[in-house]
Amino acid sequence: MASARFLTLKSIHGTSTHTHSLRPRIQISGKVRAFCALMSPTSTAVFYENHGPPDTVTKIIQLPSVEIKANDVCVKMLASPINPSDINRIEGVYPVRPPLPAVGGYEGAGVVHSVGSAVQALSPGDLVMVSPPSPGTWQTHVVKDKSLWHKLHKDTPVEYAATVTINPLTALRMLEDFVDLKTGDAIVQNGATSMVGQCVIQLAKLRGIHTINIIRDRSGSDEATEKLKKLGADEVFTESQLDVRNVKSLLGNVPEPALGFNCVGGNAASLVLKFLRQGGTMVTYGGMAKKPVIVSTSSFIFKELSLTGFYLQNWLTSDKNEECREMLDYLLGLIREGKLKYNMELAPFSEFHTALDKSLGKLGSQPKQVIKF
Amino acid sequence: MASARFLTLKSIHGTSTHTHSLRPRIQISGKVRAFCALMSPTSTAVFYENHGPPDTVTKIIQLPSVEIKANDVCVKMLASPINPSDINRIEGVYPVRPPLPAVGGYEGAGVVHSVGSAVQALSPGDLVMVSPPSPGTWQTHVVKDKSLWHKLHKDTPVEYAATVTINPLTALRMLEDFVDLKTGDAIVQNGATSMVGQCVIQLAKLRGIHTINIIRDRSGSDEATEKLKKLGADEVFTESQLDVRNVKSLLGNVPEPALGFNCVGGNAASLVLKFLRQGGTMVTYGGMAKKPVIVSTSSFIFKELSLTGFYLQNWLTSDKNEECREMLDYLLGLIREGKLKYNMELAPFSEFHTALDKSLGKLGSQPKQVIKF
Numbered sequence: 001m002a003s004a005r006f007l008t009l010k011s012i013h014g015t016s017t018h019t020h021s022l023r024p025r026i027q028i029s030g031k032v033r034a035f036c037a038l039m040s041p042t043s044t045a046v047f048y049e050n051h052g053p054p055d056t057v058t059k060i061i062q063l064p065s066v067e068i069k070a071n072d073v074c075v076k077m078l079a080s081p082i083n084p085s086d087i088n089r090i091e092g093v094y095p096v097r098p099p100l101p102a103v104g105g106y107e108g109a110g111v112v113h114s115v116g117s118a119v120q121a122l123s124p125g126d127l128v129m130v131s132p133p134s135p136g137t138w139q140t141h142v143v144k145d146k147s148l149w150h151k152l153h154k155d156t157p158v159e160y161a162a163t164v165t166i167n168p169l170t171a172l173r174m175l176e177d178f179v180d181l182k183t184g185d186a187i188v189q190n191g192a193t194s195m196v197g198q199c200v201i202q203l204a205k206l207r208g209i210h211t212i213n214i215i216r217d218r219s220g221s222d223e224a225t226e227k228l229k230k231l232g233a234d235e236v237f238t239e240s241q242l243d244v245r246n247v248k249s250l251l252g253n254v255p256e257p258a259l260g261f262n263c264v265g266g267n268a269a270s271l272v273l274k275f276l277r278q279g280g281t282m283v284t285y286g287g288m289a290k291k292p293v294i295v296s297t298s299s300f301i302f303k304e305l306s307l308t309g310f311y312l313q314n315w316l317t318s319d320k321n322e323e324c325r326e327m328l329d330y331l332l333g334l335i336r337e338g339k340l341k342y343n344m345e346l347a348p349f350s351e352f353h354t355a356l357d358k359s360l361g362k363l364g365s366q367p368k369q370v371i372k373f
Numbered sequence: 374m375a376s377a378r379f380l381t382l383k384s385i386h387g388t389s390t391h392t393h394s395l396r397p398r399i400q401i402s403g404k405v406r407a408f409c410a411l412m413s414p415t416s417t418a419v420f421y422e423n424h425g426p427p428d429t430v431t432k433i434i435q436l437p438s439v440e441i442k443a444n445d446v447c448v449k450m451l452a453s454p455i456n457p458s459d460i461n462r463i464e465g466v467y468p469v470r471p472p473l474p475a476v477g478g479y480e481g482a483g484v485v486h487s488v489g490s491a492v493q494a495l496s497p498g499d500l501v502m503v504s505p506p507s508p509g510t511w512q513t514h515v516v517k518d519k520s521l522w523h524k525l526h527k528d529t530p531v532e533y534a535a536t537v538t539i540n541p542l543t544a545l546r547m548l549e550d551f552v553d554l555k556t557g558d559a560i561v562q563n564g565a566t567s568m569v570g571q572c573v574i575q576l577a578k579l580r581g582i583h584t585i586n587i588i589r590d591r592s593g594s595d596e597a598t599e600k601l602k603k604l605g606a607d608e609v610f611t612e613s614q615l616d617v618r619n620v621k622s623l624l625g626n627v628p629e630p631a632l633g634f635n636c637v638g639g640n641a642a643s644l645v646l647k648f649l650r651q652g653g654t655m656v657t658y659g660g661m662a663k664k665p666v667i668v669s670t671s672s673f674i675f676k677e678l679s680l681t682g683f684y685l686q687n688w689l690t691s692d693k694n695e696e697c698r699e700m701l702d703y704l705l706g707l708i709r710e711g712k713l714k715y716n717m718e719l720a721p722f723s724e725f726h727t728a729l730d731k732s733l734g735k736l737g738s739q740p741k742q743v744i745k746f
Contacts, residue, residue, distance in 0.1 A: 265670050
C-alpha cells in the first residue's frame with residue numbers, strides 16, 4: 001500500500017538508528033535477519049499527494065527501498081490496468097480509497113522478486129496477482145503481505161491476470177446473483193463494448209443465454225457491432241436504433257429478457273428497462289453517462305420491475321477470499337482455453353500519462369489501458 | 374359486472390321470446406323457477422359508454438332488472454368508495470378494466486337482497502362485501518356470483534367494509550412482503566395522509582415499528598401532522614422541511630429505515646430514498662405527482678438500494694382468495710376494536726358527481742369519498 005510504504009520508510013529511518021544504539025554487535029547466522037533487514041528494490045511509482053484531476057495530480061517518482069517483513073512478498077510488477085474506479089479514487093470521489101499520499105492502481109500481476117522469512121507458498125519467479133485488489137499497483141515493485149498475492153498457472157497471460165478481478169468477475173457475478181437464468185433465457189445490457197460487457201456476452205454464451213446489447217451511436221459502431229457479434233452477441237443495437245415505439249418488436253427469436261445490466265444511466269438505462277419482461281430486474285453497476293436512472297411509476301406497479309445495484313467490493317472481503325480465488329481461477333482457465341477474451345491496449349509504463357489521457361476519454365473512445373512495466 | 378349486466382339484459386330479451394315460443398305451458402311447483410326467473414330490482418348506476426374524463430363521461434341511469442341465476446347473489450349496496458384506480462379505469466389508462474359500456478366502482482359492501490336457488494351460505498339480510506373487488510359497484514343493486522361475496526360480522530361498519538381491500542390490505546402486505554421488519558425497526562413513507570399512509574402508521578405501530586412520514590406542503594399541514602401523530606406516527610415532515618443537507622440528522626431516536634413506501638414520485642420519492650439506510654428497499658405503489666422516480670447511480674452501487682413495486686392485484690387472484698379474506702377479517706377485526714381507522718367522507722349517492730369532483734381534486738384536498746346508497 002502506498003501510504004504504508006511511506007509510513008514504513010519513516011519507521012525504517014527511525015528504528016534503524018534506534019537499533020544501532022541498542023545493539024552494538026551484529027551476530028552471525030540465524031539472527032542476522034533481524035538486523036540486516038531484507039529490502040525491496042527501489043520502485044518507480046505513479047504517486048499523488050492530493051485528490052484532483054488525475055492528469056494533473058499524479059506524477060512519476062522513485063520510491064526508496066522498503067523492508068520485506070517475515071510475511072511479506074515483494075513482486076516485480078508486469079501489468080496493471082487503469083480502471084474507472086482508479087480514476088475516481090484519485091479524484092477523491094470513490095467511497096473506498098487509500099489515505100493520502102498514495103500510489104495509484106488497485107489490480108495487477110507480476111513475478112515474485114523476493115519473499116519474507118515466513119513465506120512458504122511463494123518463491124521468486126512465481127507468477128502472481130494481487131487478490132483481492134488493493135491500493136498501490138501502479139509501480140515497478142510492490143511489497144504486500146503474502147495473503148494478498150494469489151499464485152497463478154505459469155501460462156496465464158499477464159495482462160489478463162492483471163485485469164480479471166474487477167471487470168470479468170463483475171460479469172460472472174451479475175449473471176449469477178440476481179435472477180436464476182436457464183439455458184435459452186436472455187439478458188439485455190447497455191455499455192456492451194465495455195470490458196464487463198464483452199465478458200457478459202461470452203459468459204452468457206457459454207451458458208446458452210442470449211444477449212441483447214446496446215451501444216452508443218458513434219463512428220465505428222458498425223465495427224463495434226461486428227466485434228460483439230463475433231464474441232457471441234445475439235443482438236446489438238445503437239441507442240438511436242432503439243428510438244422506436246416498441247423495442248420488443250426488434251427481438252426476433254430472442255425471448256424477452258428477465259435481467260438487464262446498466263453501466264451508463266440516462267436514456268441507455270431507460271432502454272434496458274424497455275426491453276425487460278414483466279417482473280424483470282435491472283442491475284446498475286456503473287454510470288458512465290453521469291446521468292441518473294429514471295423510472296416511471298407504472299414500470300414498478302404494472303410491469304413489476306425491480307431495480308438494484310451490484311458492488312463488487314462486497315465480494316472482495318476476506319471471508320469470501322477463497323471463493324473469489326476459485327472464481328478467478330475459473331475465469332483464467334477460460335482465458336487460457338481461448339473461451340474468454342477482451343480488448344486491451346498495452347501501454348509501456350514510460351508512457352503512463354498518455355495511457356491515462358486515453359482512459360480519461362481525452363483521446364476519443366479507446367480500449368482498456370493496461371500498463372506494462 | 375356492469376357489462377355482464379348489459380349482456381344479460383340483451384340475452385334475457387333474446388331468450389325470453391325463444392322460451393315463449395318453445396314452451397307454451399308454464400308448469401307449477403319445482404320447475405317453475407326455470408321459467409319464472411328470479412329477478413333483481415332495477416338498479417340506479419354510475420354508467421359510462423366511453424373512456425374519458427370521469428366527470429364528463431359518467432352519468433346516472435336506471436338499469437333494468439337482471440336474472441338472478443342459481444349461484445348468483447343480489448346485494449343492495451350500502452357503501453362504495455371512489456378510489457384513484459376507479460378514476461383511471463374510467464379514463465381508460467388503468468391496465469385492468471372492464472369492457473365498455475361499464476358501471477364504475479370496484480370495491481363495496483351491502484346487504485343481501487336475494488339469492489339464487491343454489492346459494493346456501495348467504496341469506497337475505499347478511500352483511501357482505503365484494504371480495505375480491507370487481508367491476509360495477511357504483512349502483513344500488515349488484516348481482517354477482519356467490520363466490521364474489523364475503524360474509525361479514527354484523528357489527529362491521531359498512532364504510533370500512535367497503536374500503537378495506539384496496540388501501541388497508543396494501544398497507545398490510547407492503548409491511549410484510551419486502552423486508553423482514555422487527556420490533557424497533559423503522560419505515561419511511563411519502564403520501565402519509567393517504568388512506569394507505571394512515572393504515573401503514575397504525576399497522577406498523579401495532580408491530581412496534583417506527584414510522585417516518587412525509588407529507589405535502591400545504592395550508593393545514595400542521596393539522597395533518599397532528600392527526601398522523603395521533604394515529605401513532607413517530608416523525609412527520611413536510612417536503613420543504615426536508616430540504617436540508619442531511620435528512621438523517623432529523624431522525625432523532627428513530628433508527629434509519631430499511632424500508633420505504635412511495636405513492637407520489639418525483640421529489641417525494643427522492644426524499645424516501647434519502648432516508649433509507651444502506652441496503653434499503655423502496656416500494657412504489659402509486660404516482661400521485663405523475664412524475665417518475667429518479668435514482669442516482671451511487672444509490673444503487675454504493676448505497677445498495679433496491680427499488681421495486683407493489684401491485685395489489687397480484688394478491689386478488691382466485692388462488693389467494695381464502696388467504697386474502699383471512700387478512701380482510703383481521704383488518705376488519707382491528708377496525709371493530711378501534712385499532713385501525715382512517716379518514717373518509719360519506720357522500721349520498723344523489724350527490725355522486727360532487728363526490729367525484731372532490732376525488733378528482735377539483736375542490737382542493739379532500740378525504741377519501743365513500744358513496745352511501
